[in-house]
Amino acid sequence: MKPMKRREFLRVSAGATLFAAVGCSGAKRPDKTLPKRTLGRTGQQLSIVGLGGVVLDQMDPQEARQLVSEVLDLGLNYFDVAPSYGNAEEVMGQALRGHRQRVFLACKTLKRDAQGAREELERSLKRLQTDYFDLYQFHALSSMDDVERIFGPGGAAETFVKARDEGLIRYIGFSAHSVKAALAAMDRFDFDTILFPINFVLFHEANFGPQVVEKARSKGLGILAIKSLAFARLPEGQPRVRPKCWYIPVTDRELAAKALRFTLSRPVTAAVPPGDPELFRMAVSLAMDYRPLPEADETALKQKAKGQEPIFRLDL
Secondary structure: OOOOOOOHHHHOOOOOOOOOOOOOOOOOOOOOOOOOOOOHHHHOOOEOEOOHHHHHOOOHHHHHHHHHHHHHHHHOOEOOOOOOOHHHHHHHHHHHOOHHHHHHHEEOOOOEHHHHHHHHHHHHHHOOOOOOEEEEEEEEEHHHHHHHHHOOOOEHOOOOOOOOOOOOOOEEEEEEHHHHHHHHHHHHOOEEEEEEEOOOOHHHHHHOOOHHHHHHHOOOOOEEEEEEEEOOOOOOOOOOOOOOOOOOEOOHHHHHHHHHHHHHHOOOEEEEEOOOOHHHHHHHHHHHHHOOOOHHHHHHHHHHHOOOOOOOOOOO
16 A cells, blocks of 8 residues: 555545544644643653544554554654453554554553453553553443452552552543542542543533532543544434444534534643544644634524533433
């Protein structure tokens, strides 16, 4: 396969998956790279958008290597993956061969017990062909039961602390789909990061997220965002708009620009775009031209969110 030129990778048109290196204004910016921000108290500098492993799931290895090479050239250095993302660990491991020192690599585990977490950690390290993770996270805390199991006797927290002492992981974080669980987890452990849904519909229609962002900020955690381009819950029985999105995603470029800016205008280090390859590429393109969200656009998003069914509901 003939390698894509940088301009070809960045070309977007109706039905296409590649797009031009343009900002939302439409002006070409061929030499610009993604802005970076500091990840909480870690001091690490991350690109304001990251590559989520779902993008690489089931992707042809050569295509994955090409994609990774392209985004690295654009300054994207934050990669996040998990064992539950199909074969993404194996594909990402192959694609990152020779590039490991250029990236901040984050992984996760759904295991809540110490032994299970250790086994999964070691398996993920092998699949990703690395001897350490920059960030290892408790994945998808969704209930208080998750929190109690992780921090109880024989819980996964024991494995995380030991692995950090052994140099297998540098920082410890968690992702959550529950406000209650996220707030409780931050009370139970001195985390380095949180990965949480930060999205204009969730904030305006469900009050889901502001309290988590504020607590994480006050504790000095690095805040990483998911679901910035999620629009609404998919009605039961309705087929997915995009196979890798279980919700209705924002696909309109103008709205996507505002939605991404909404997320990045919060005290967020980086956003992980949807796992759909085309939407991921669009998010990278939009992030190249990032600027804070104007007040008029904030008001417009609040109106756009009205009446939509949020993908999560406040559980306090």
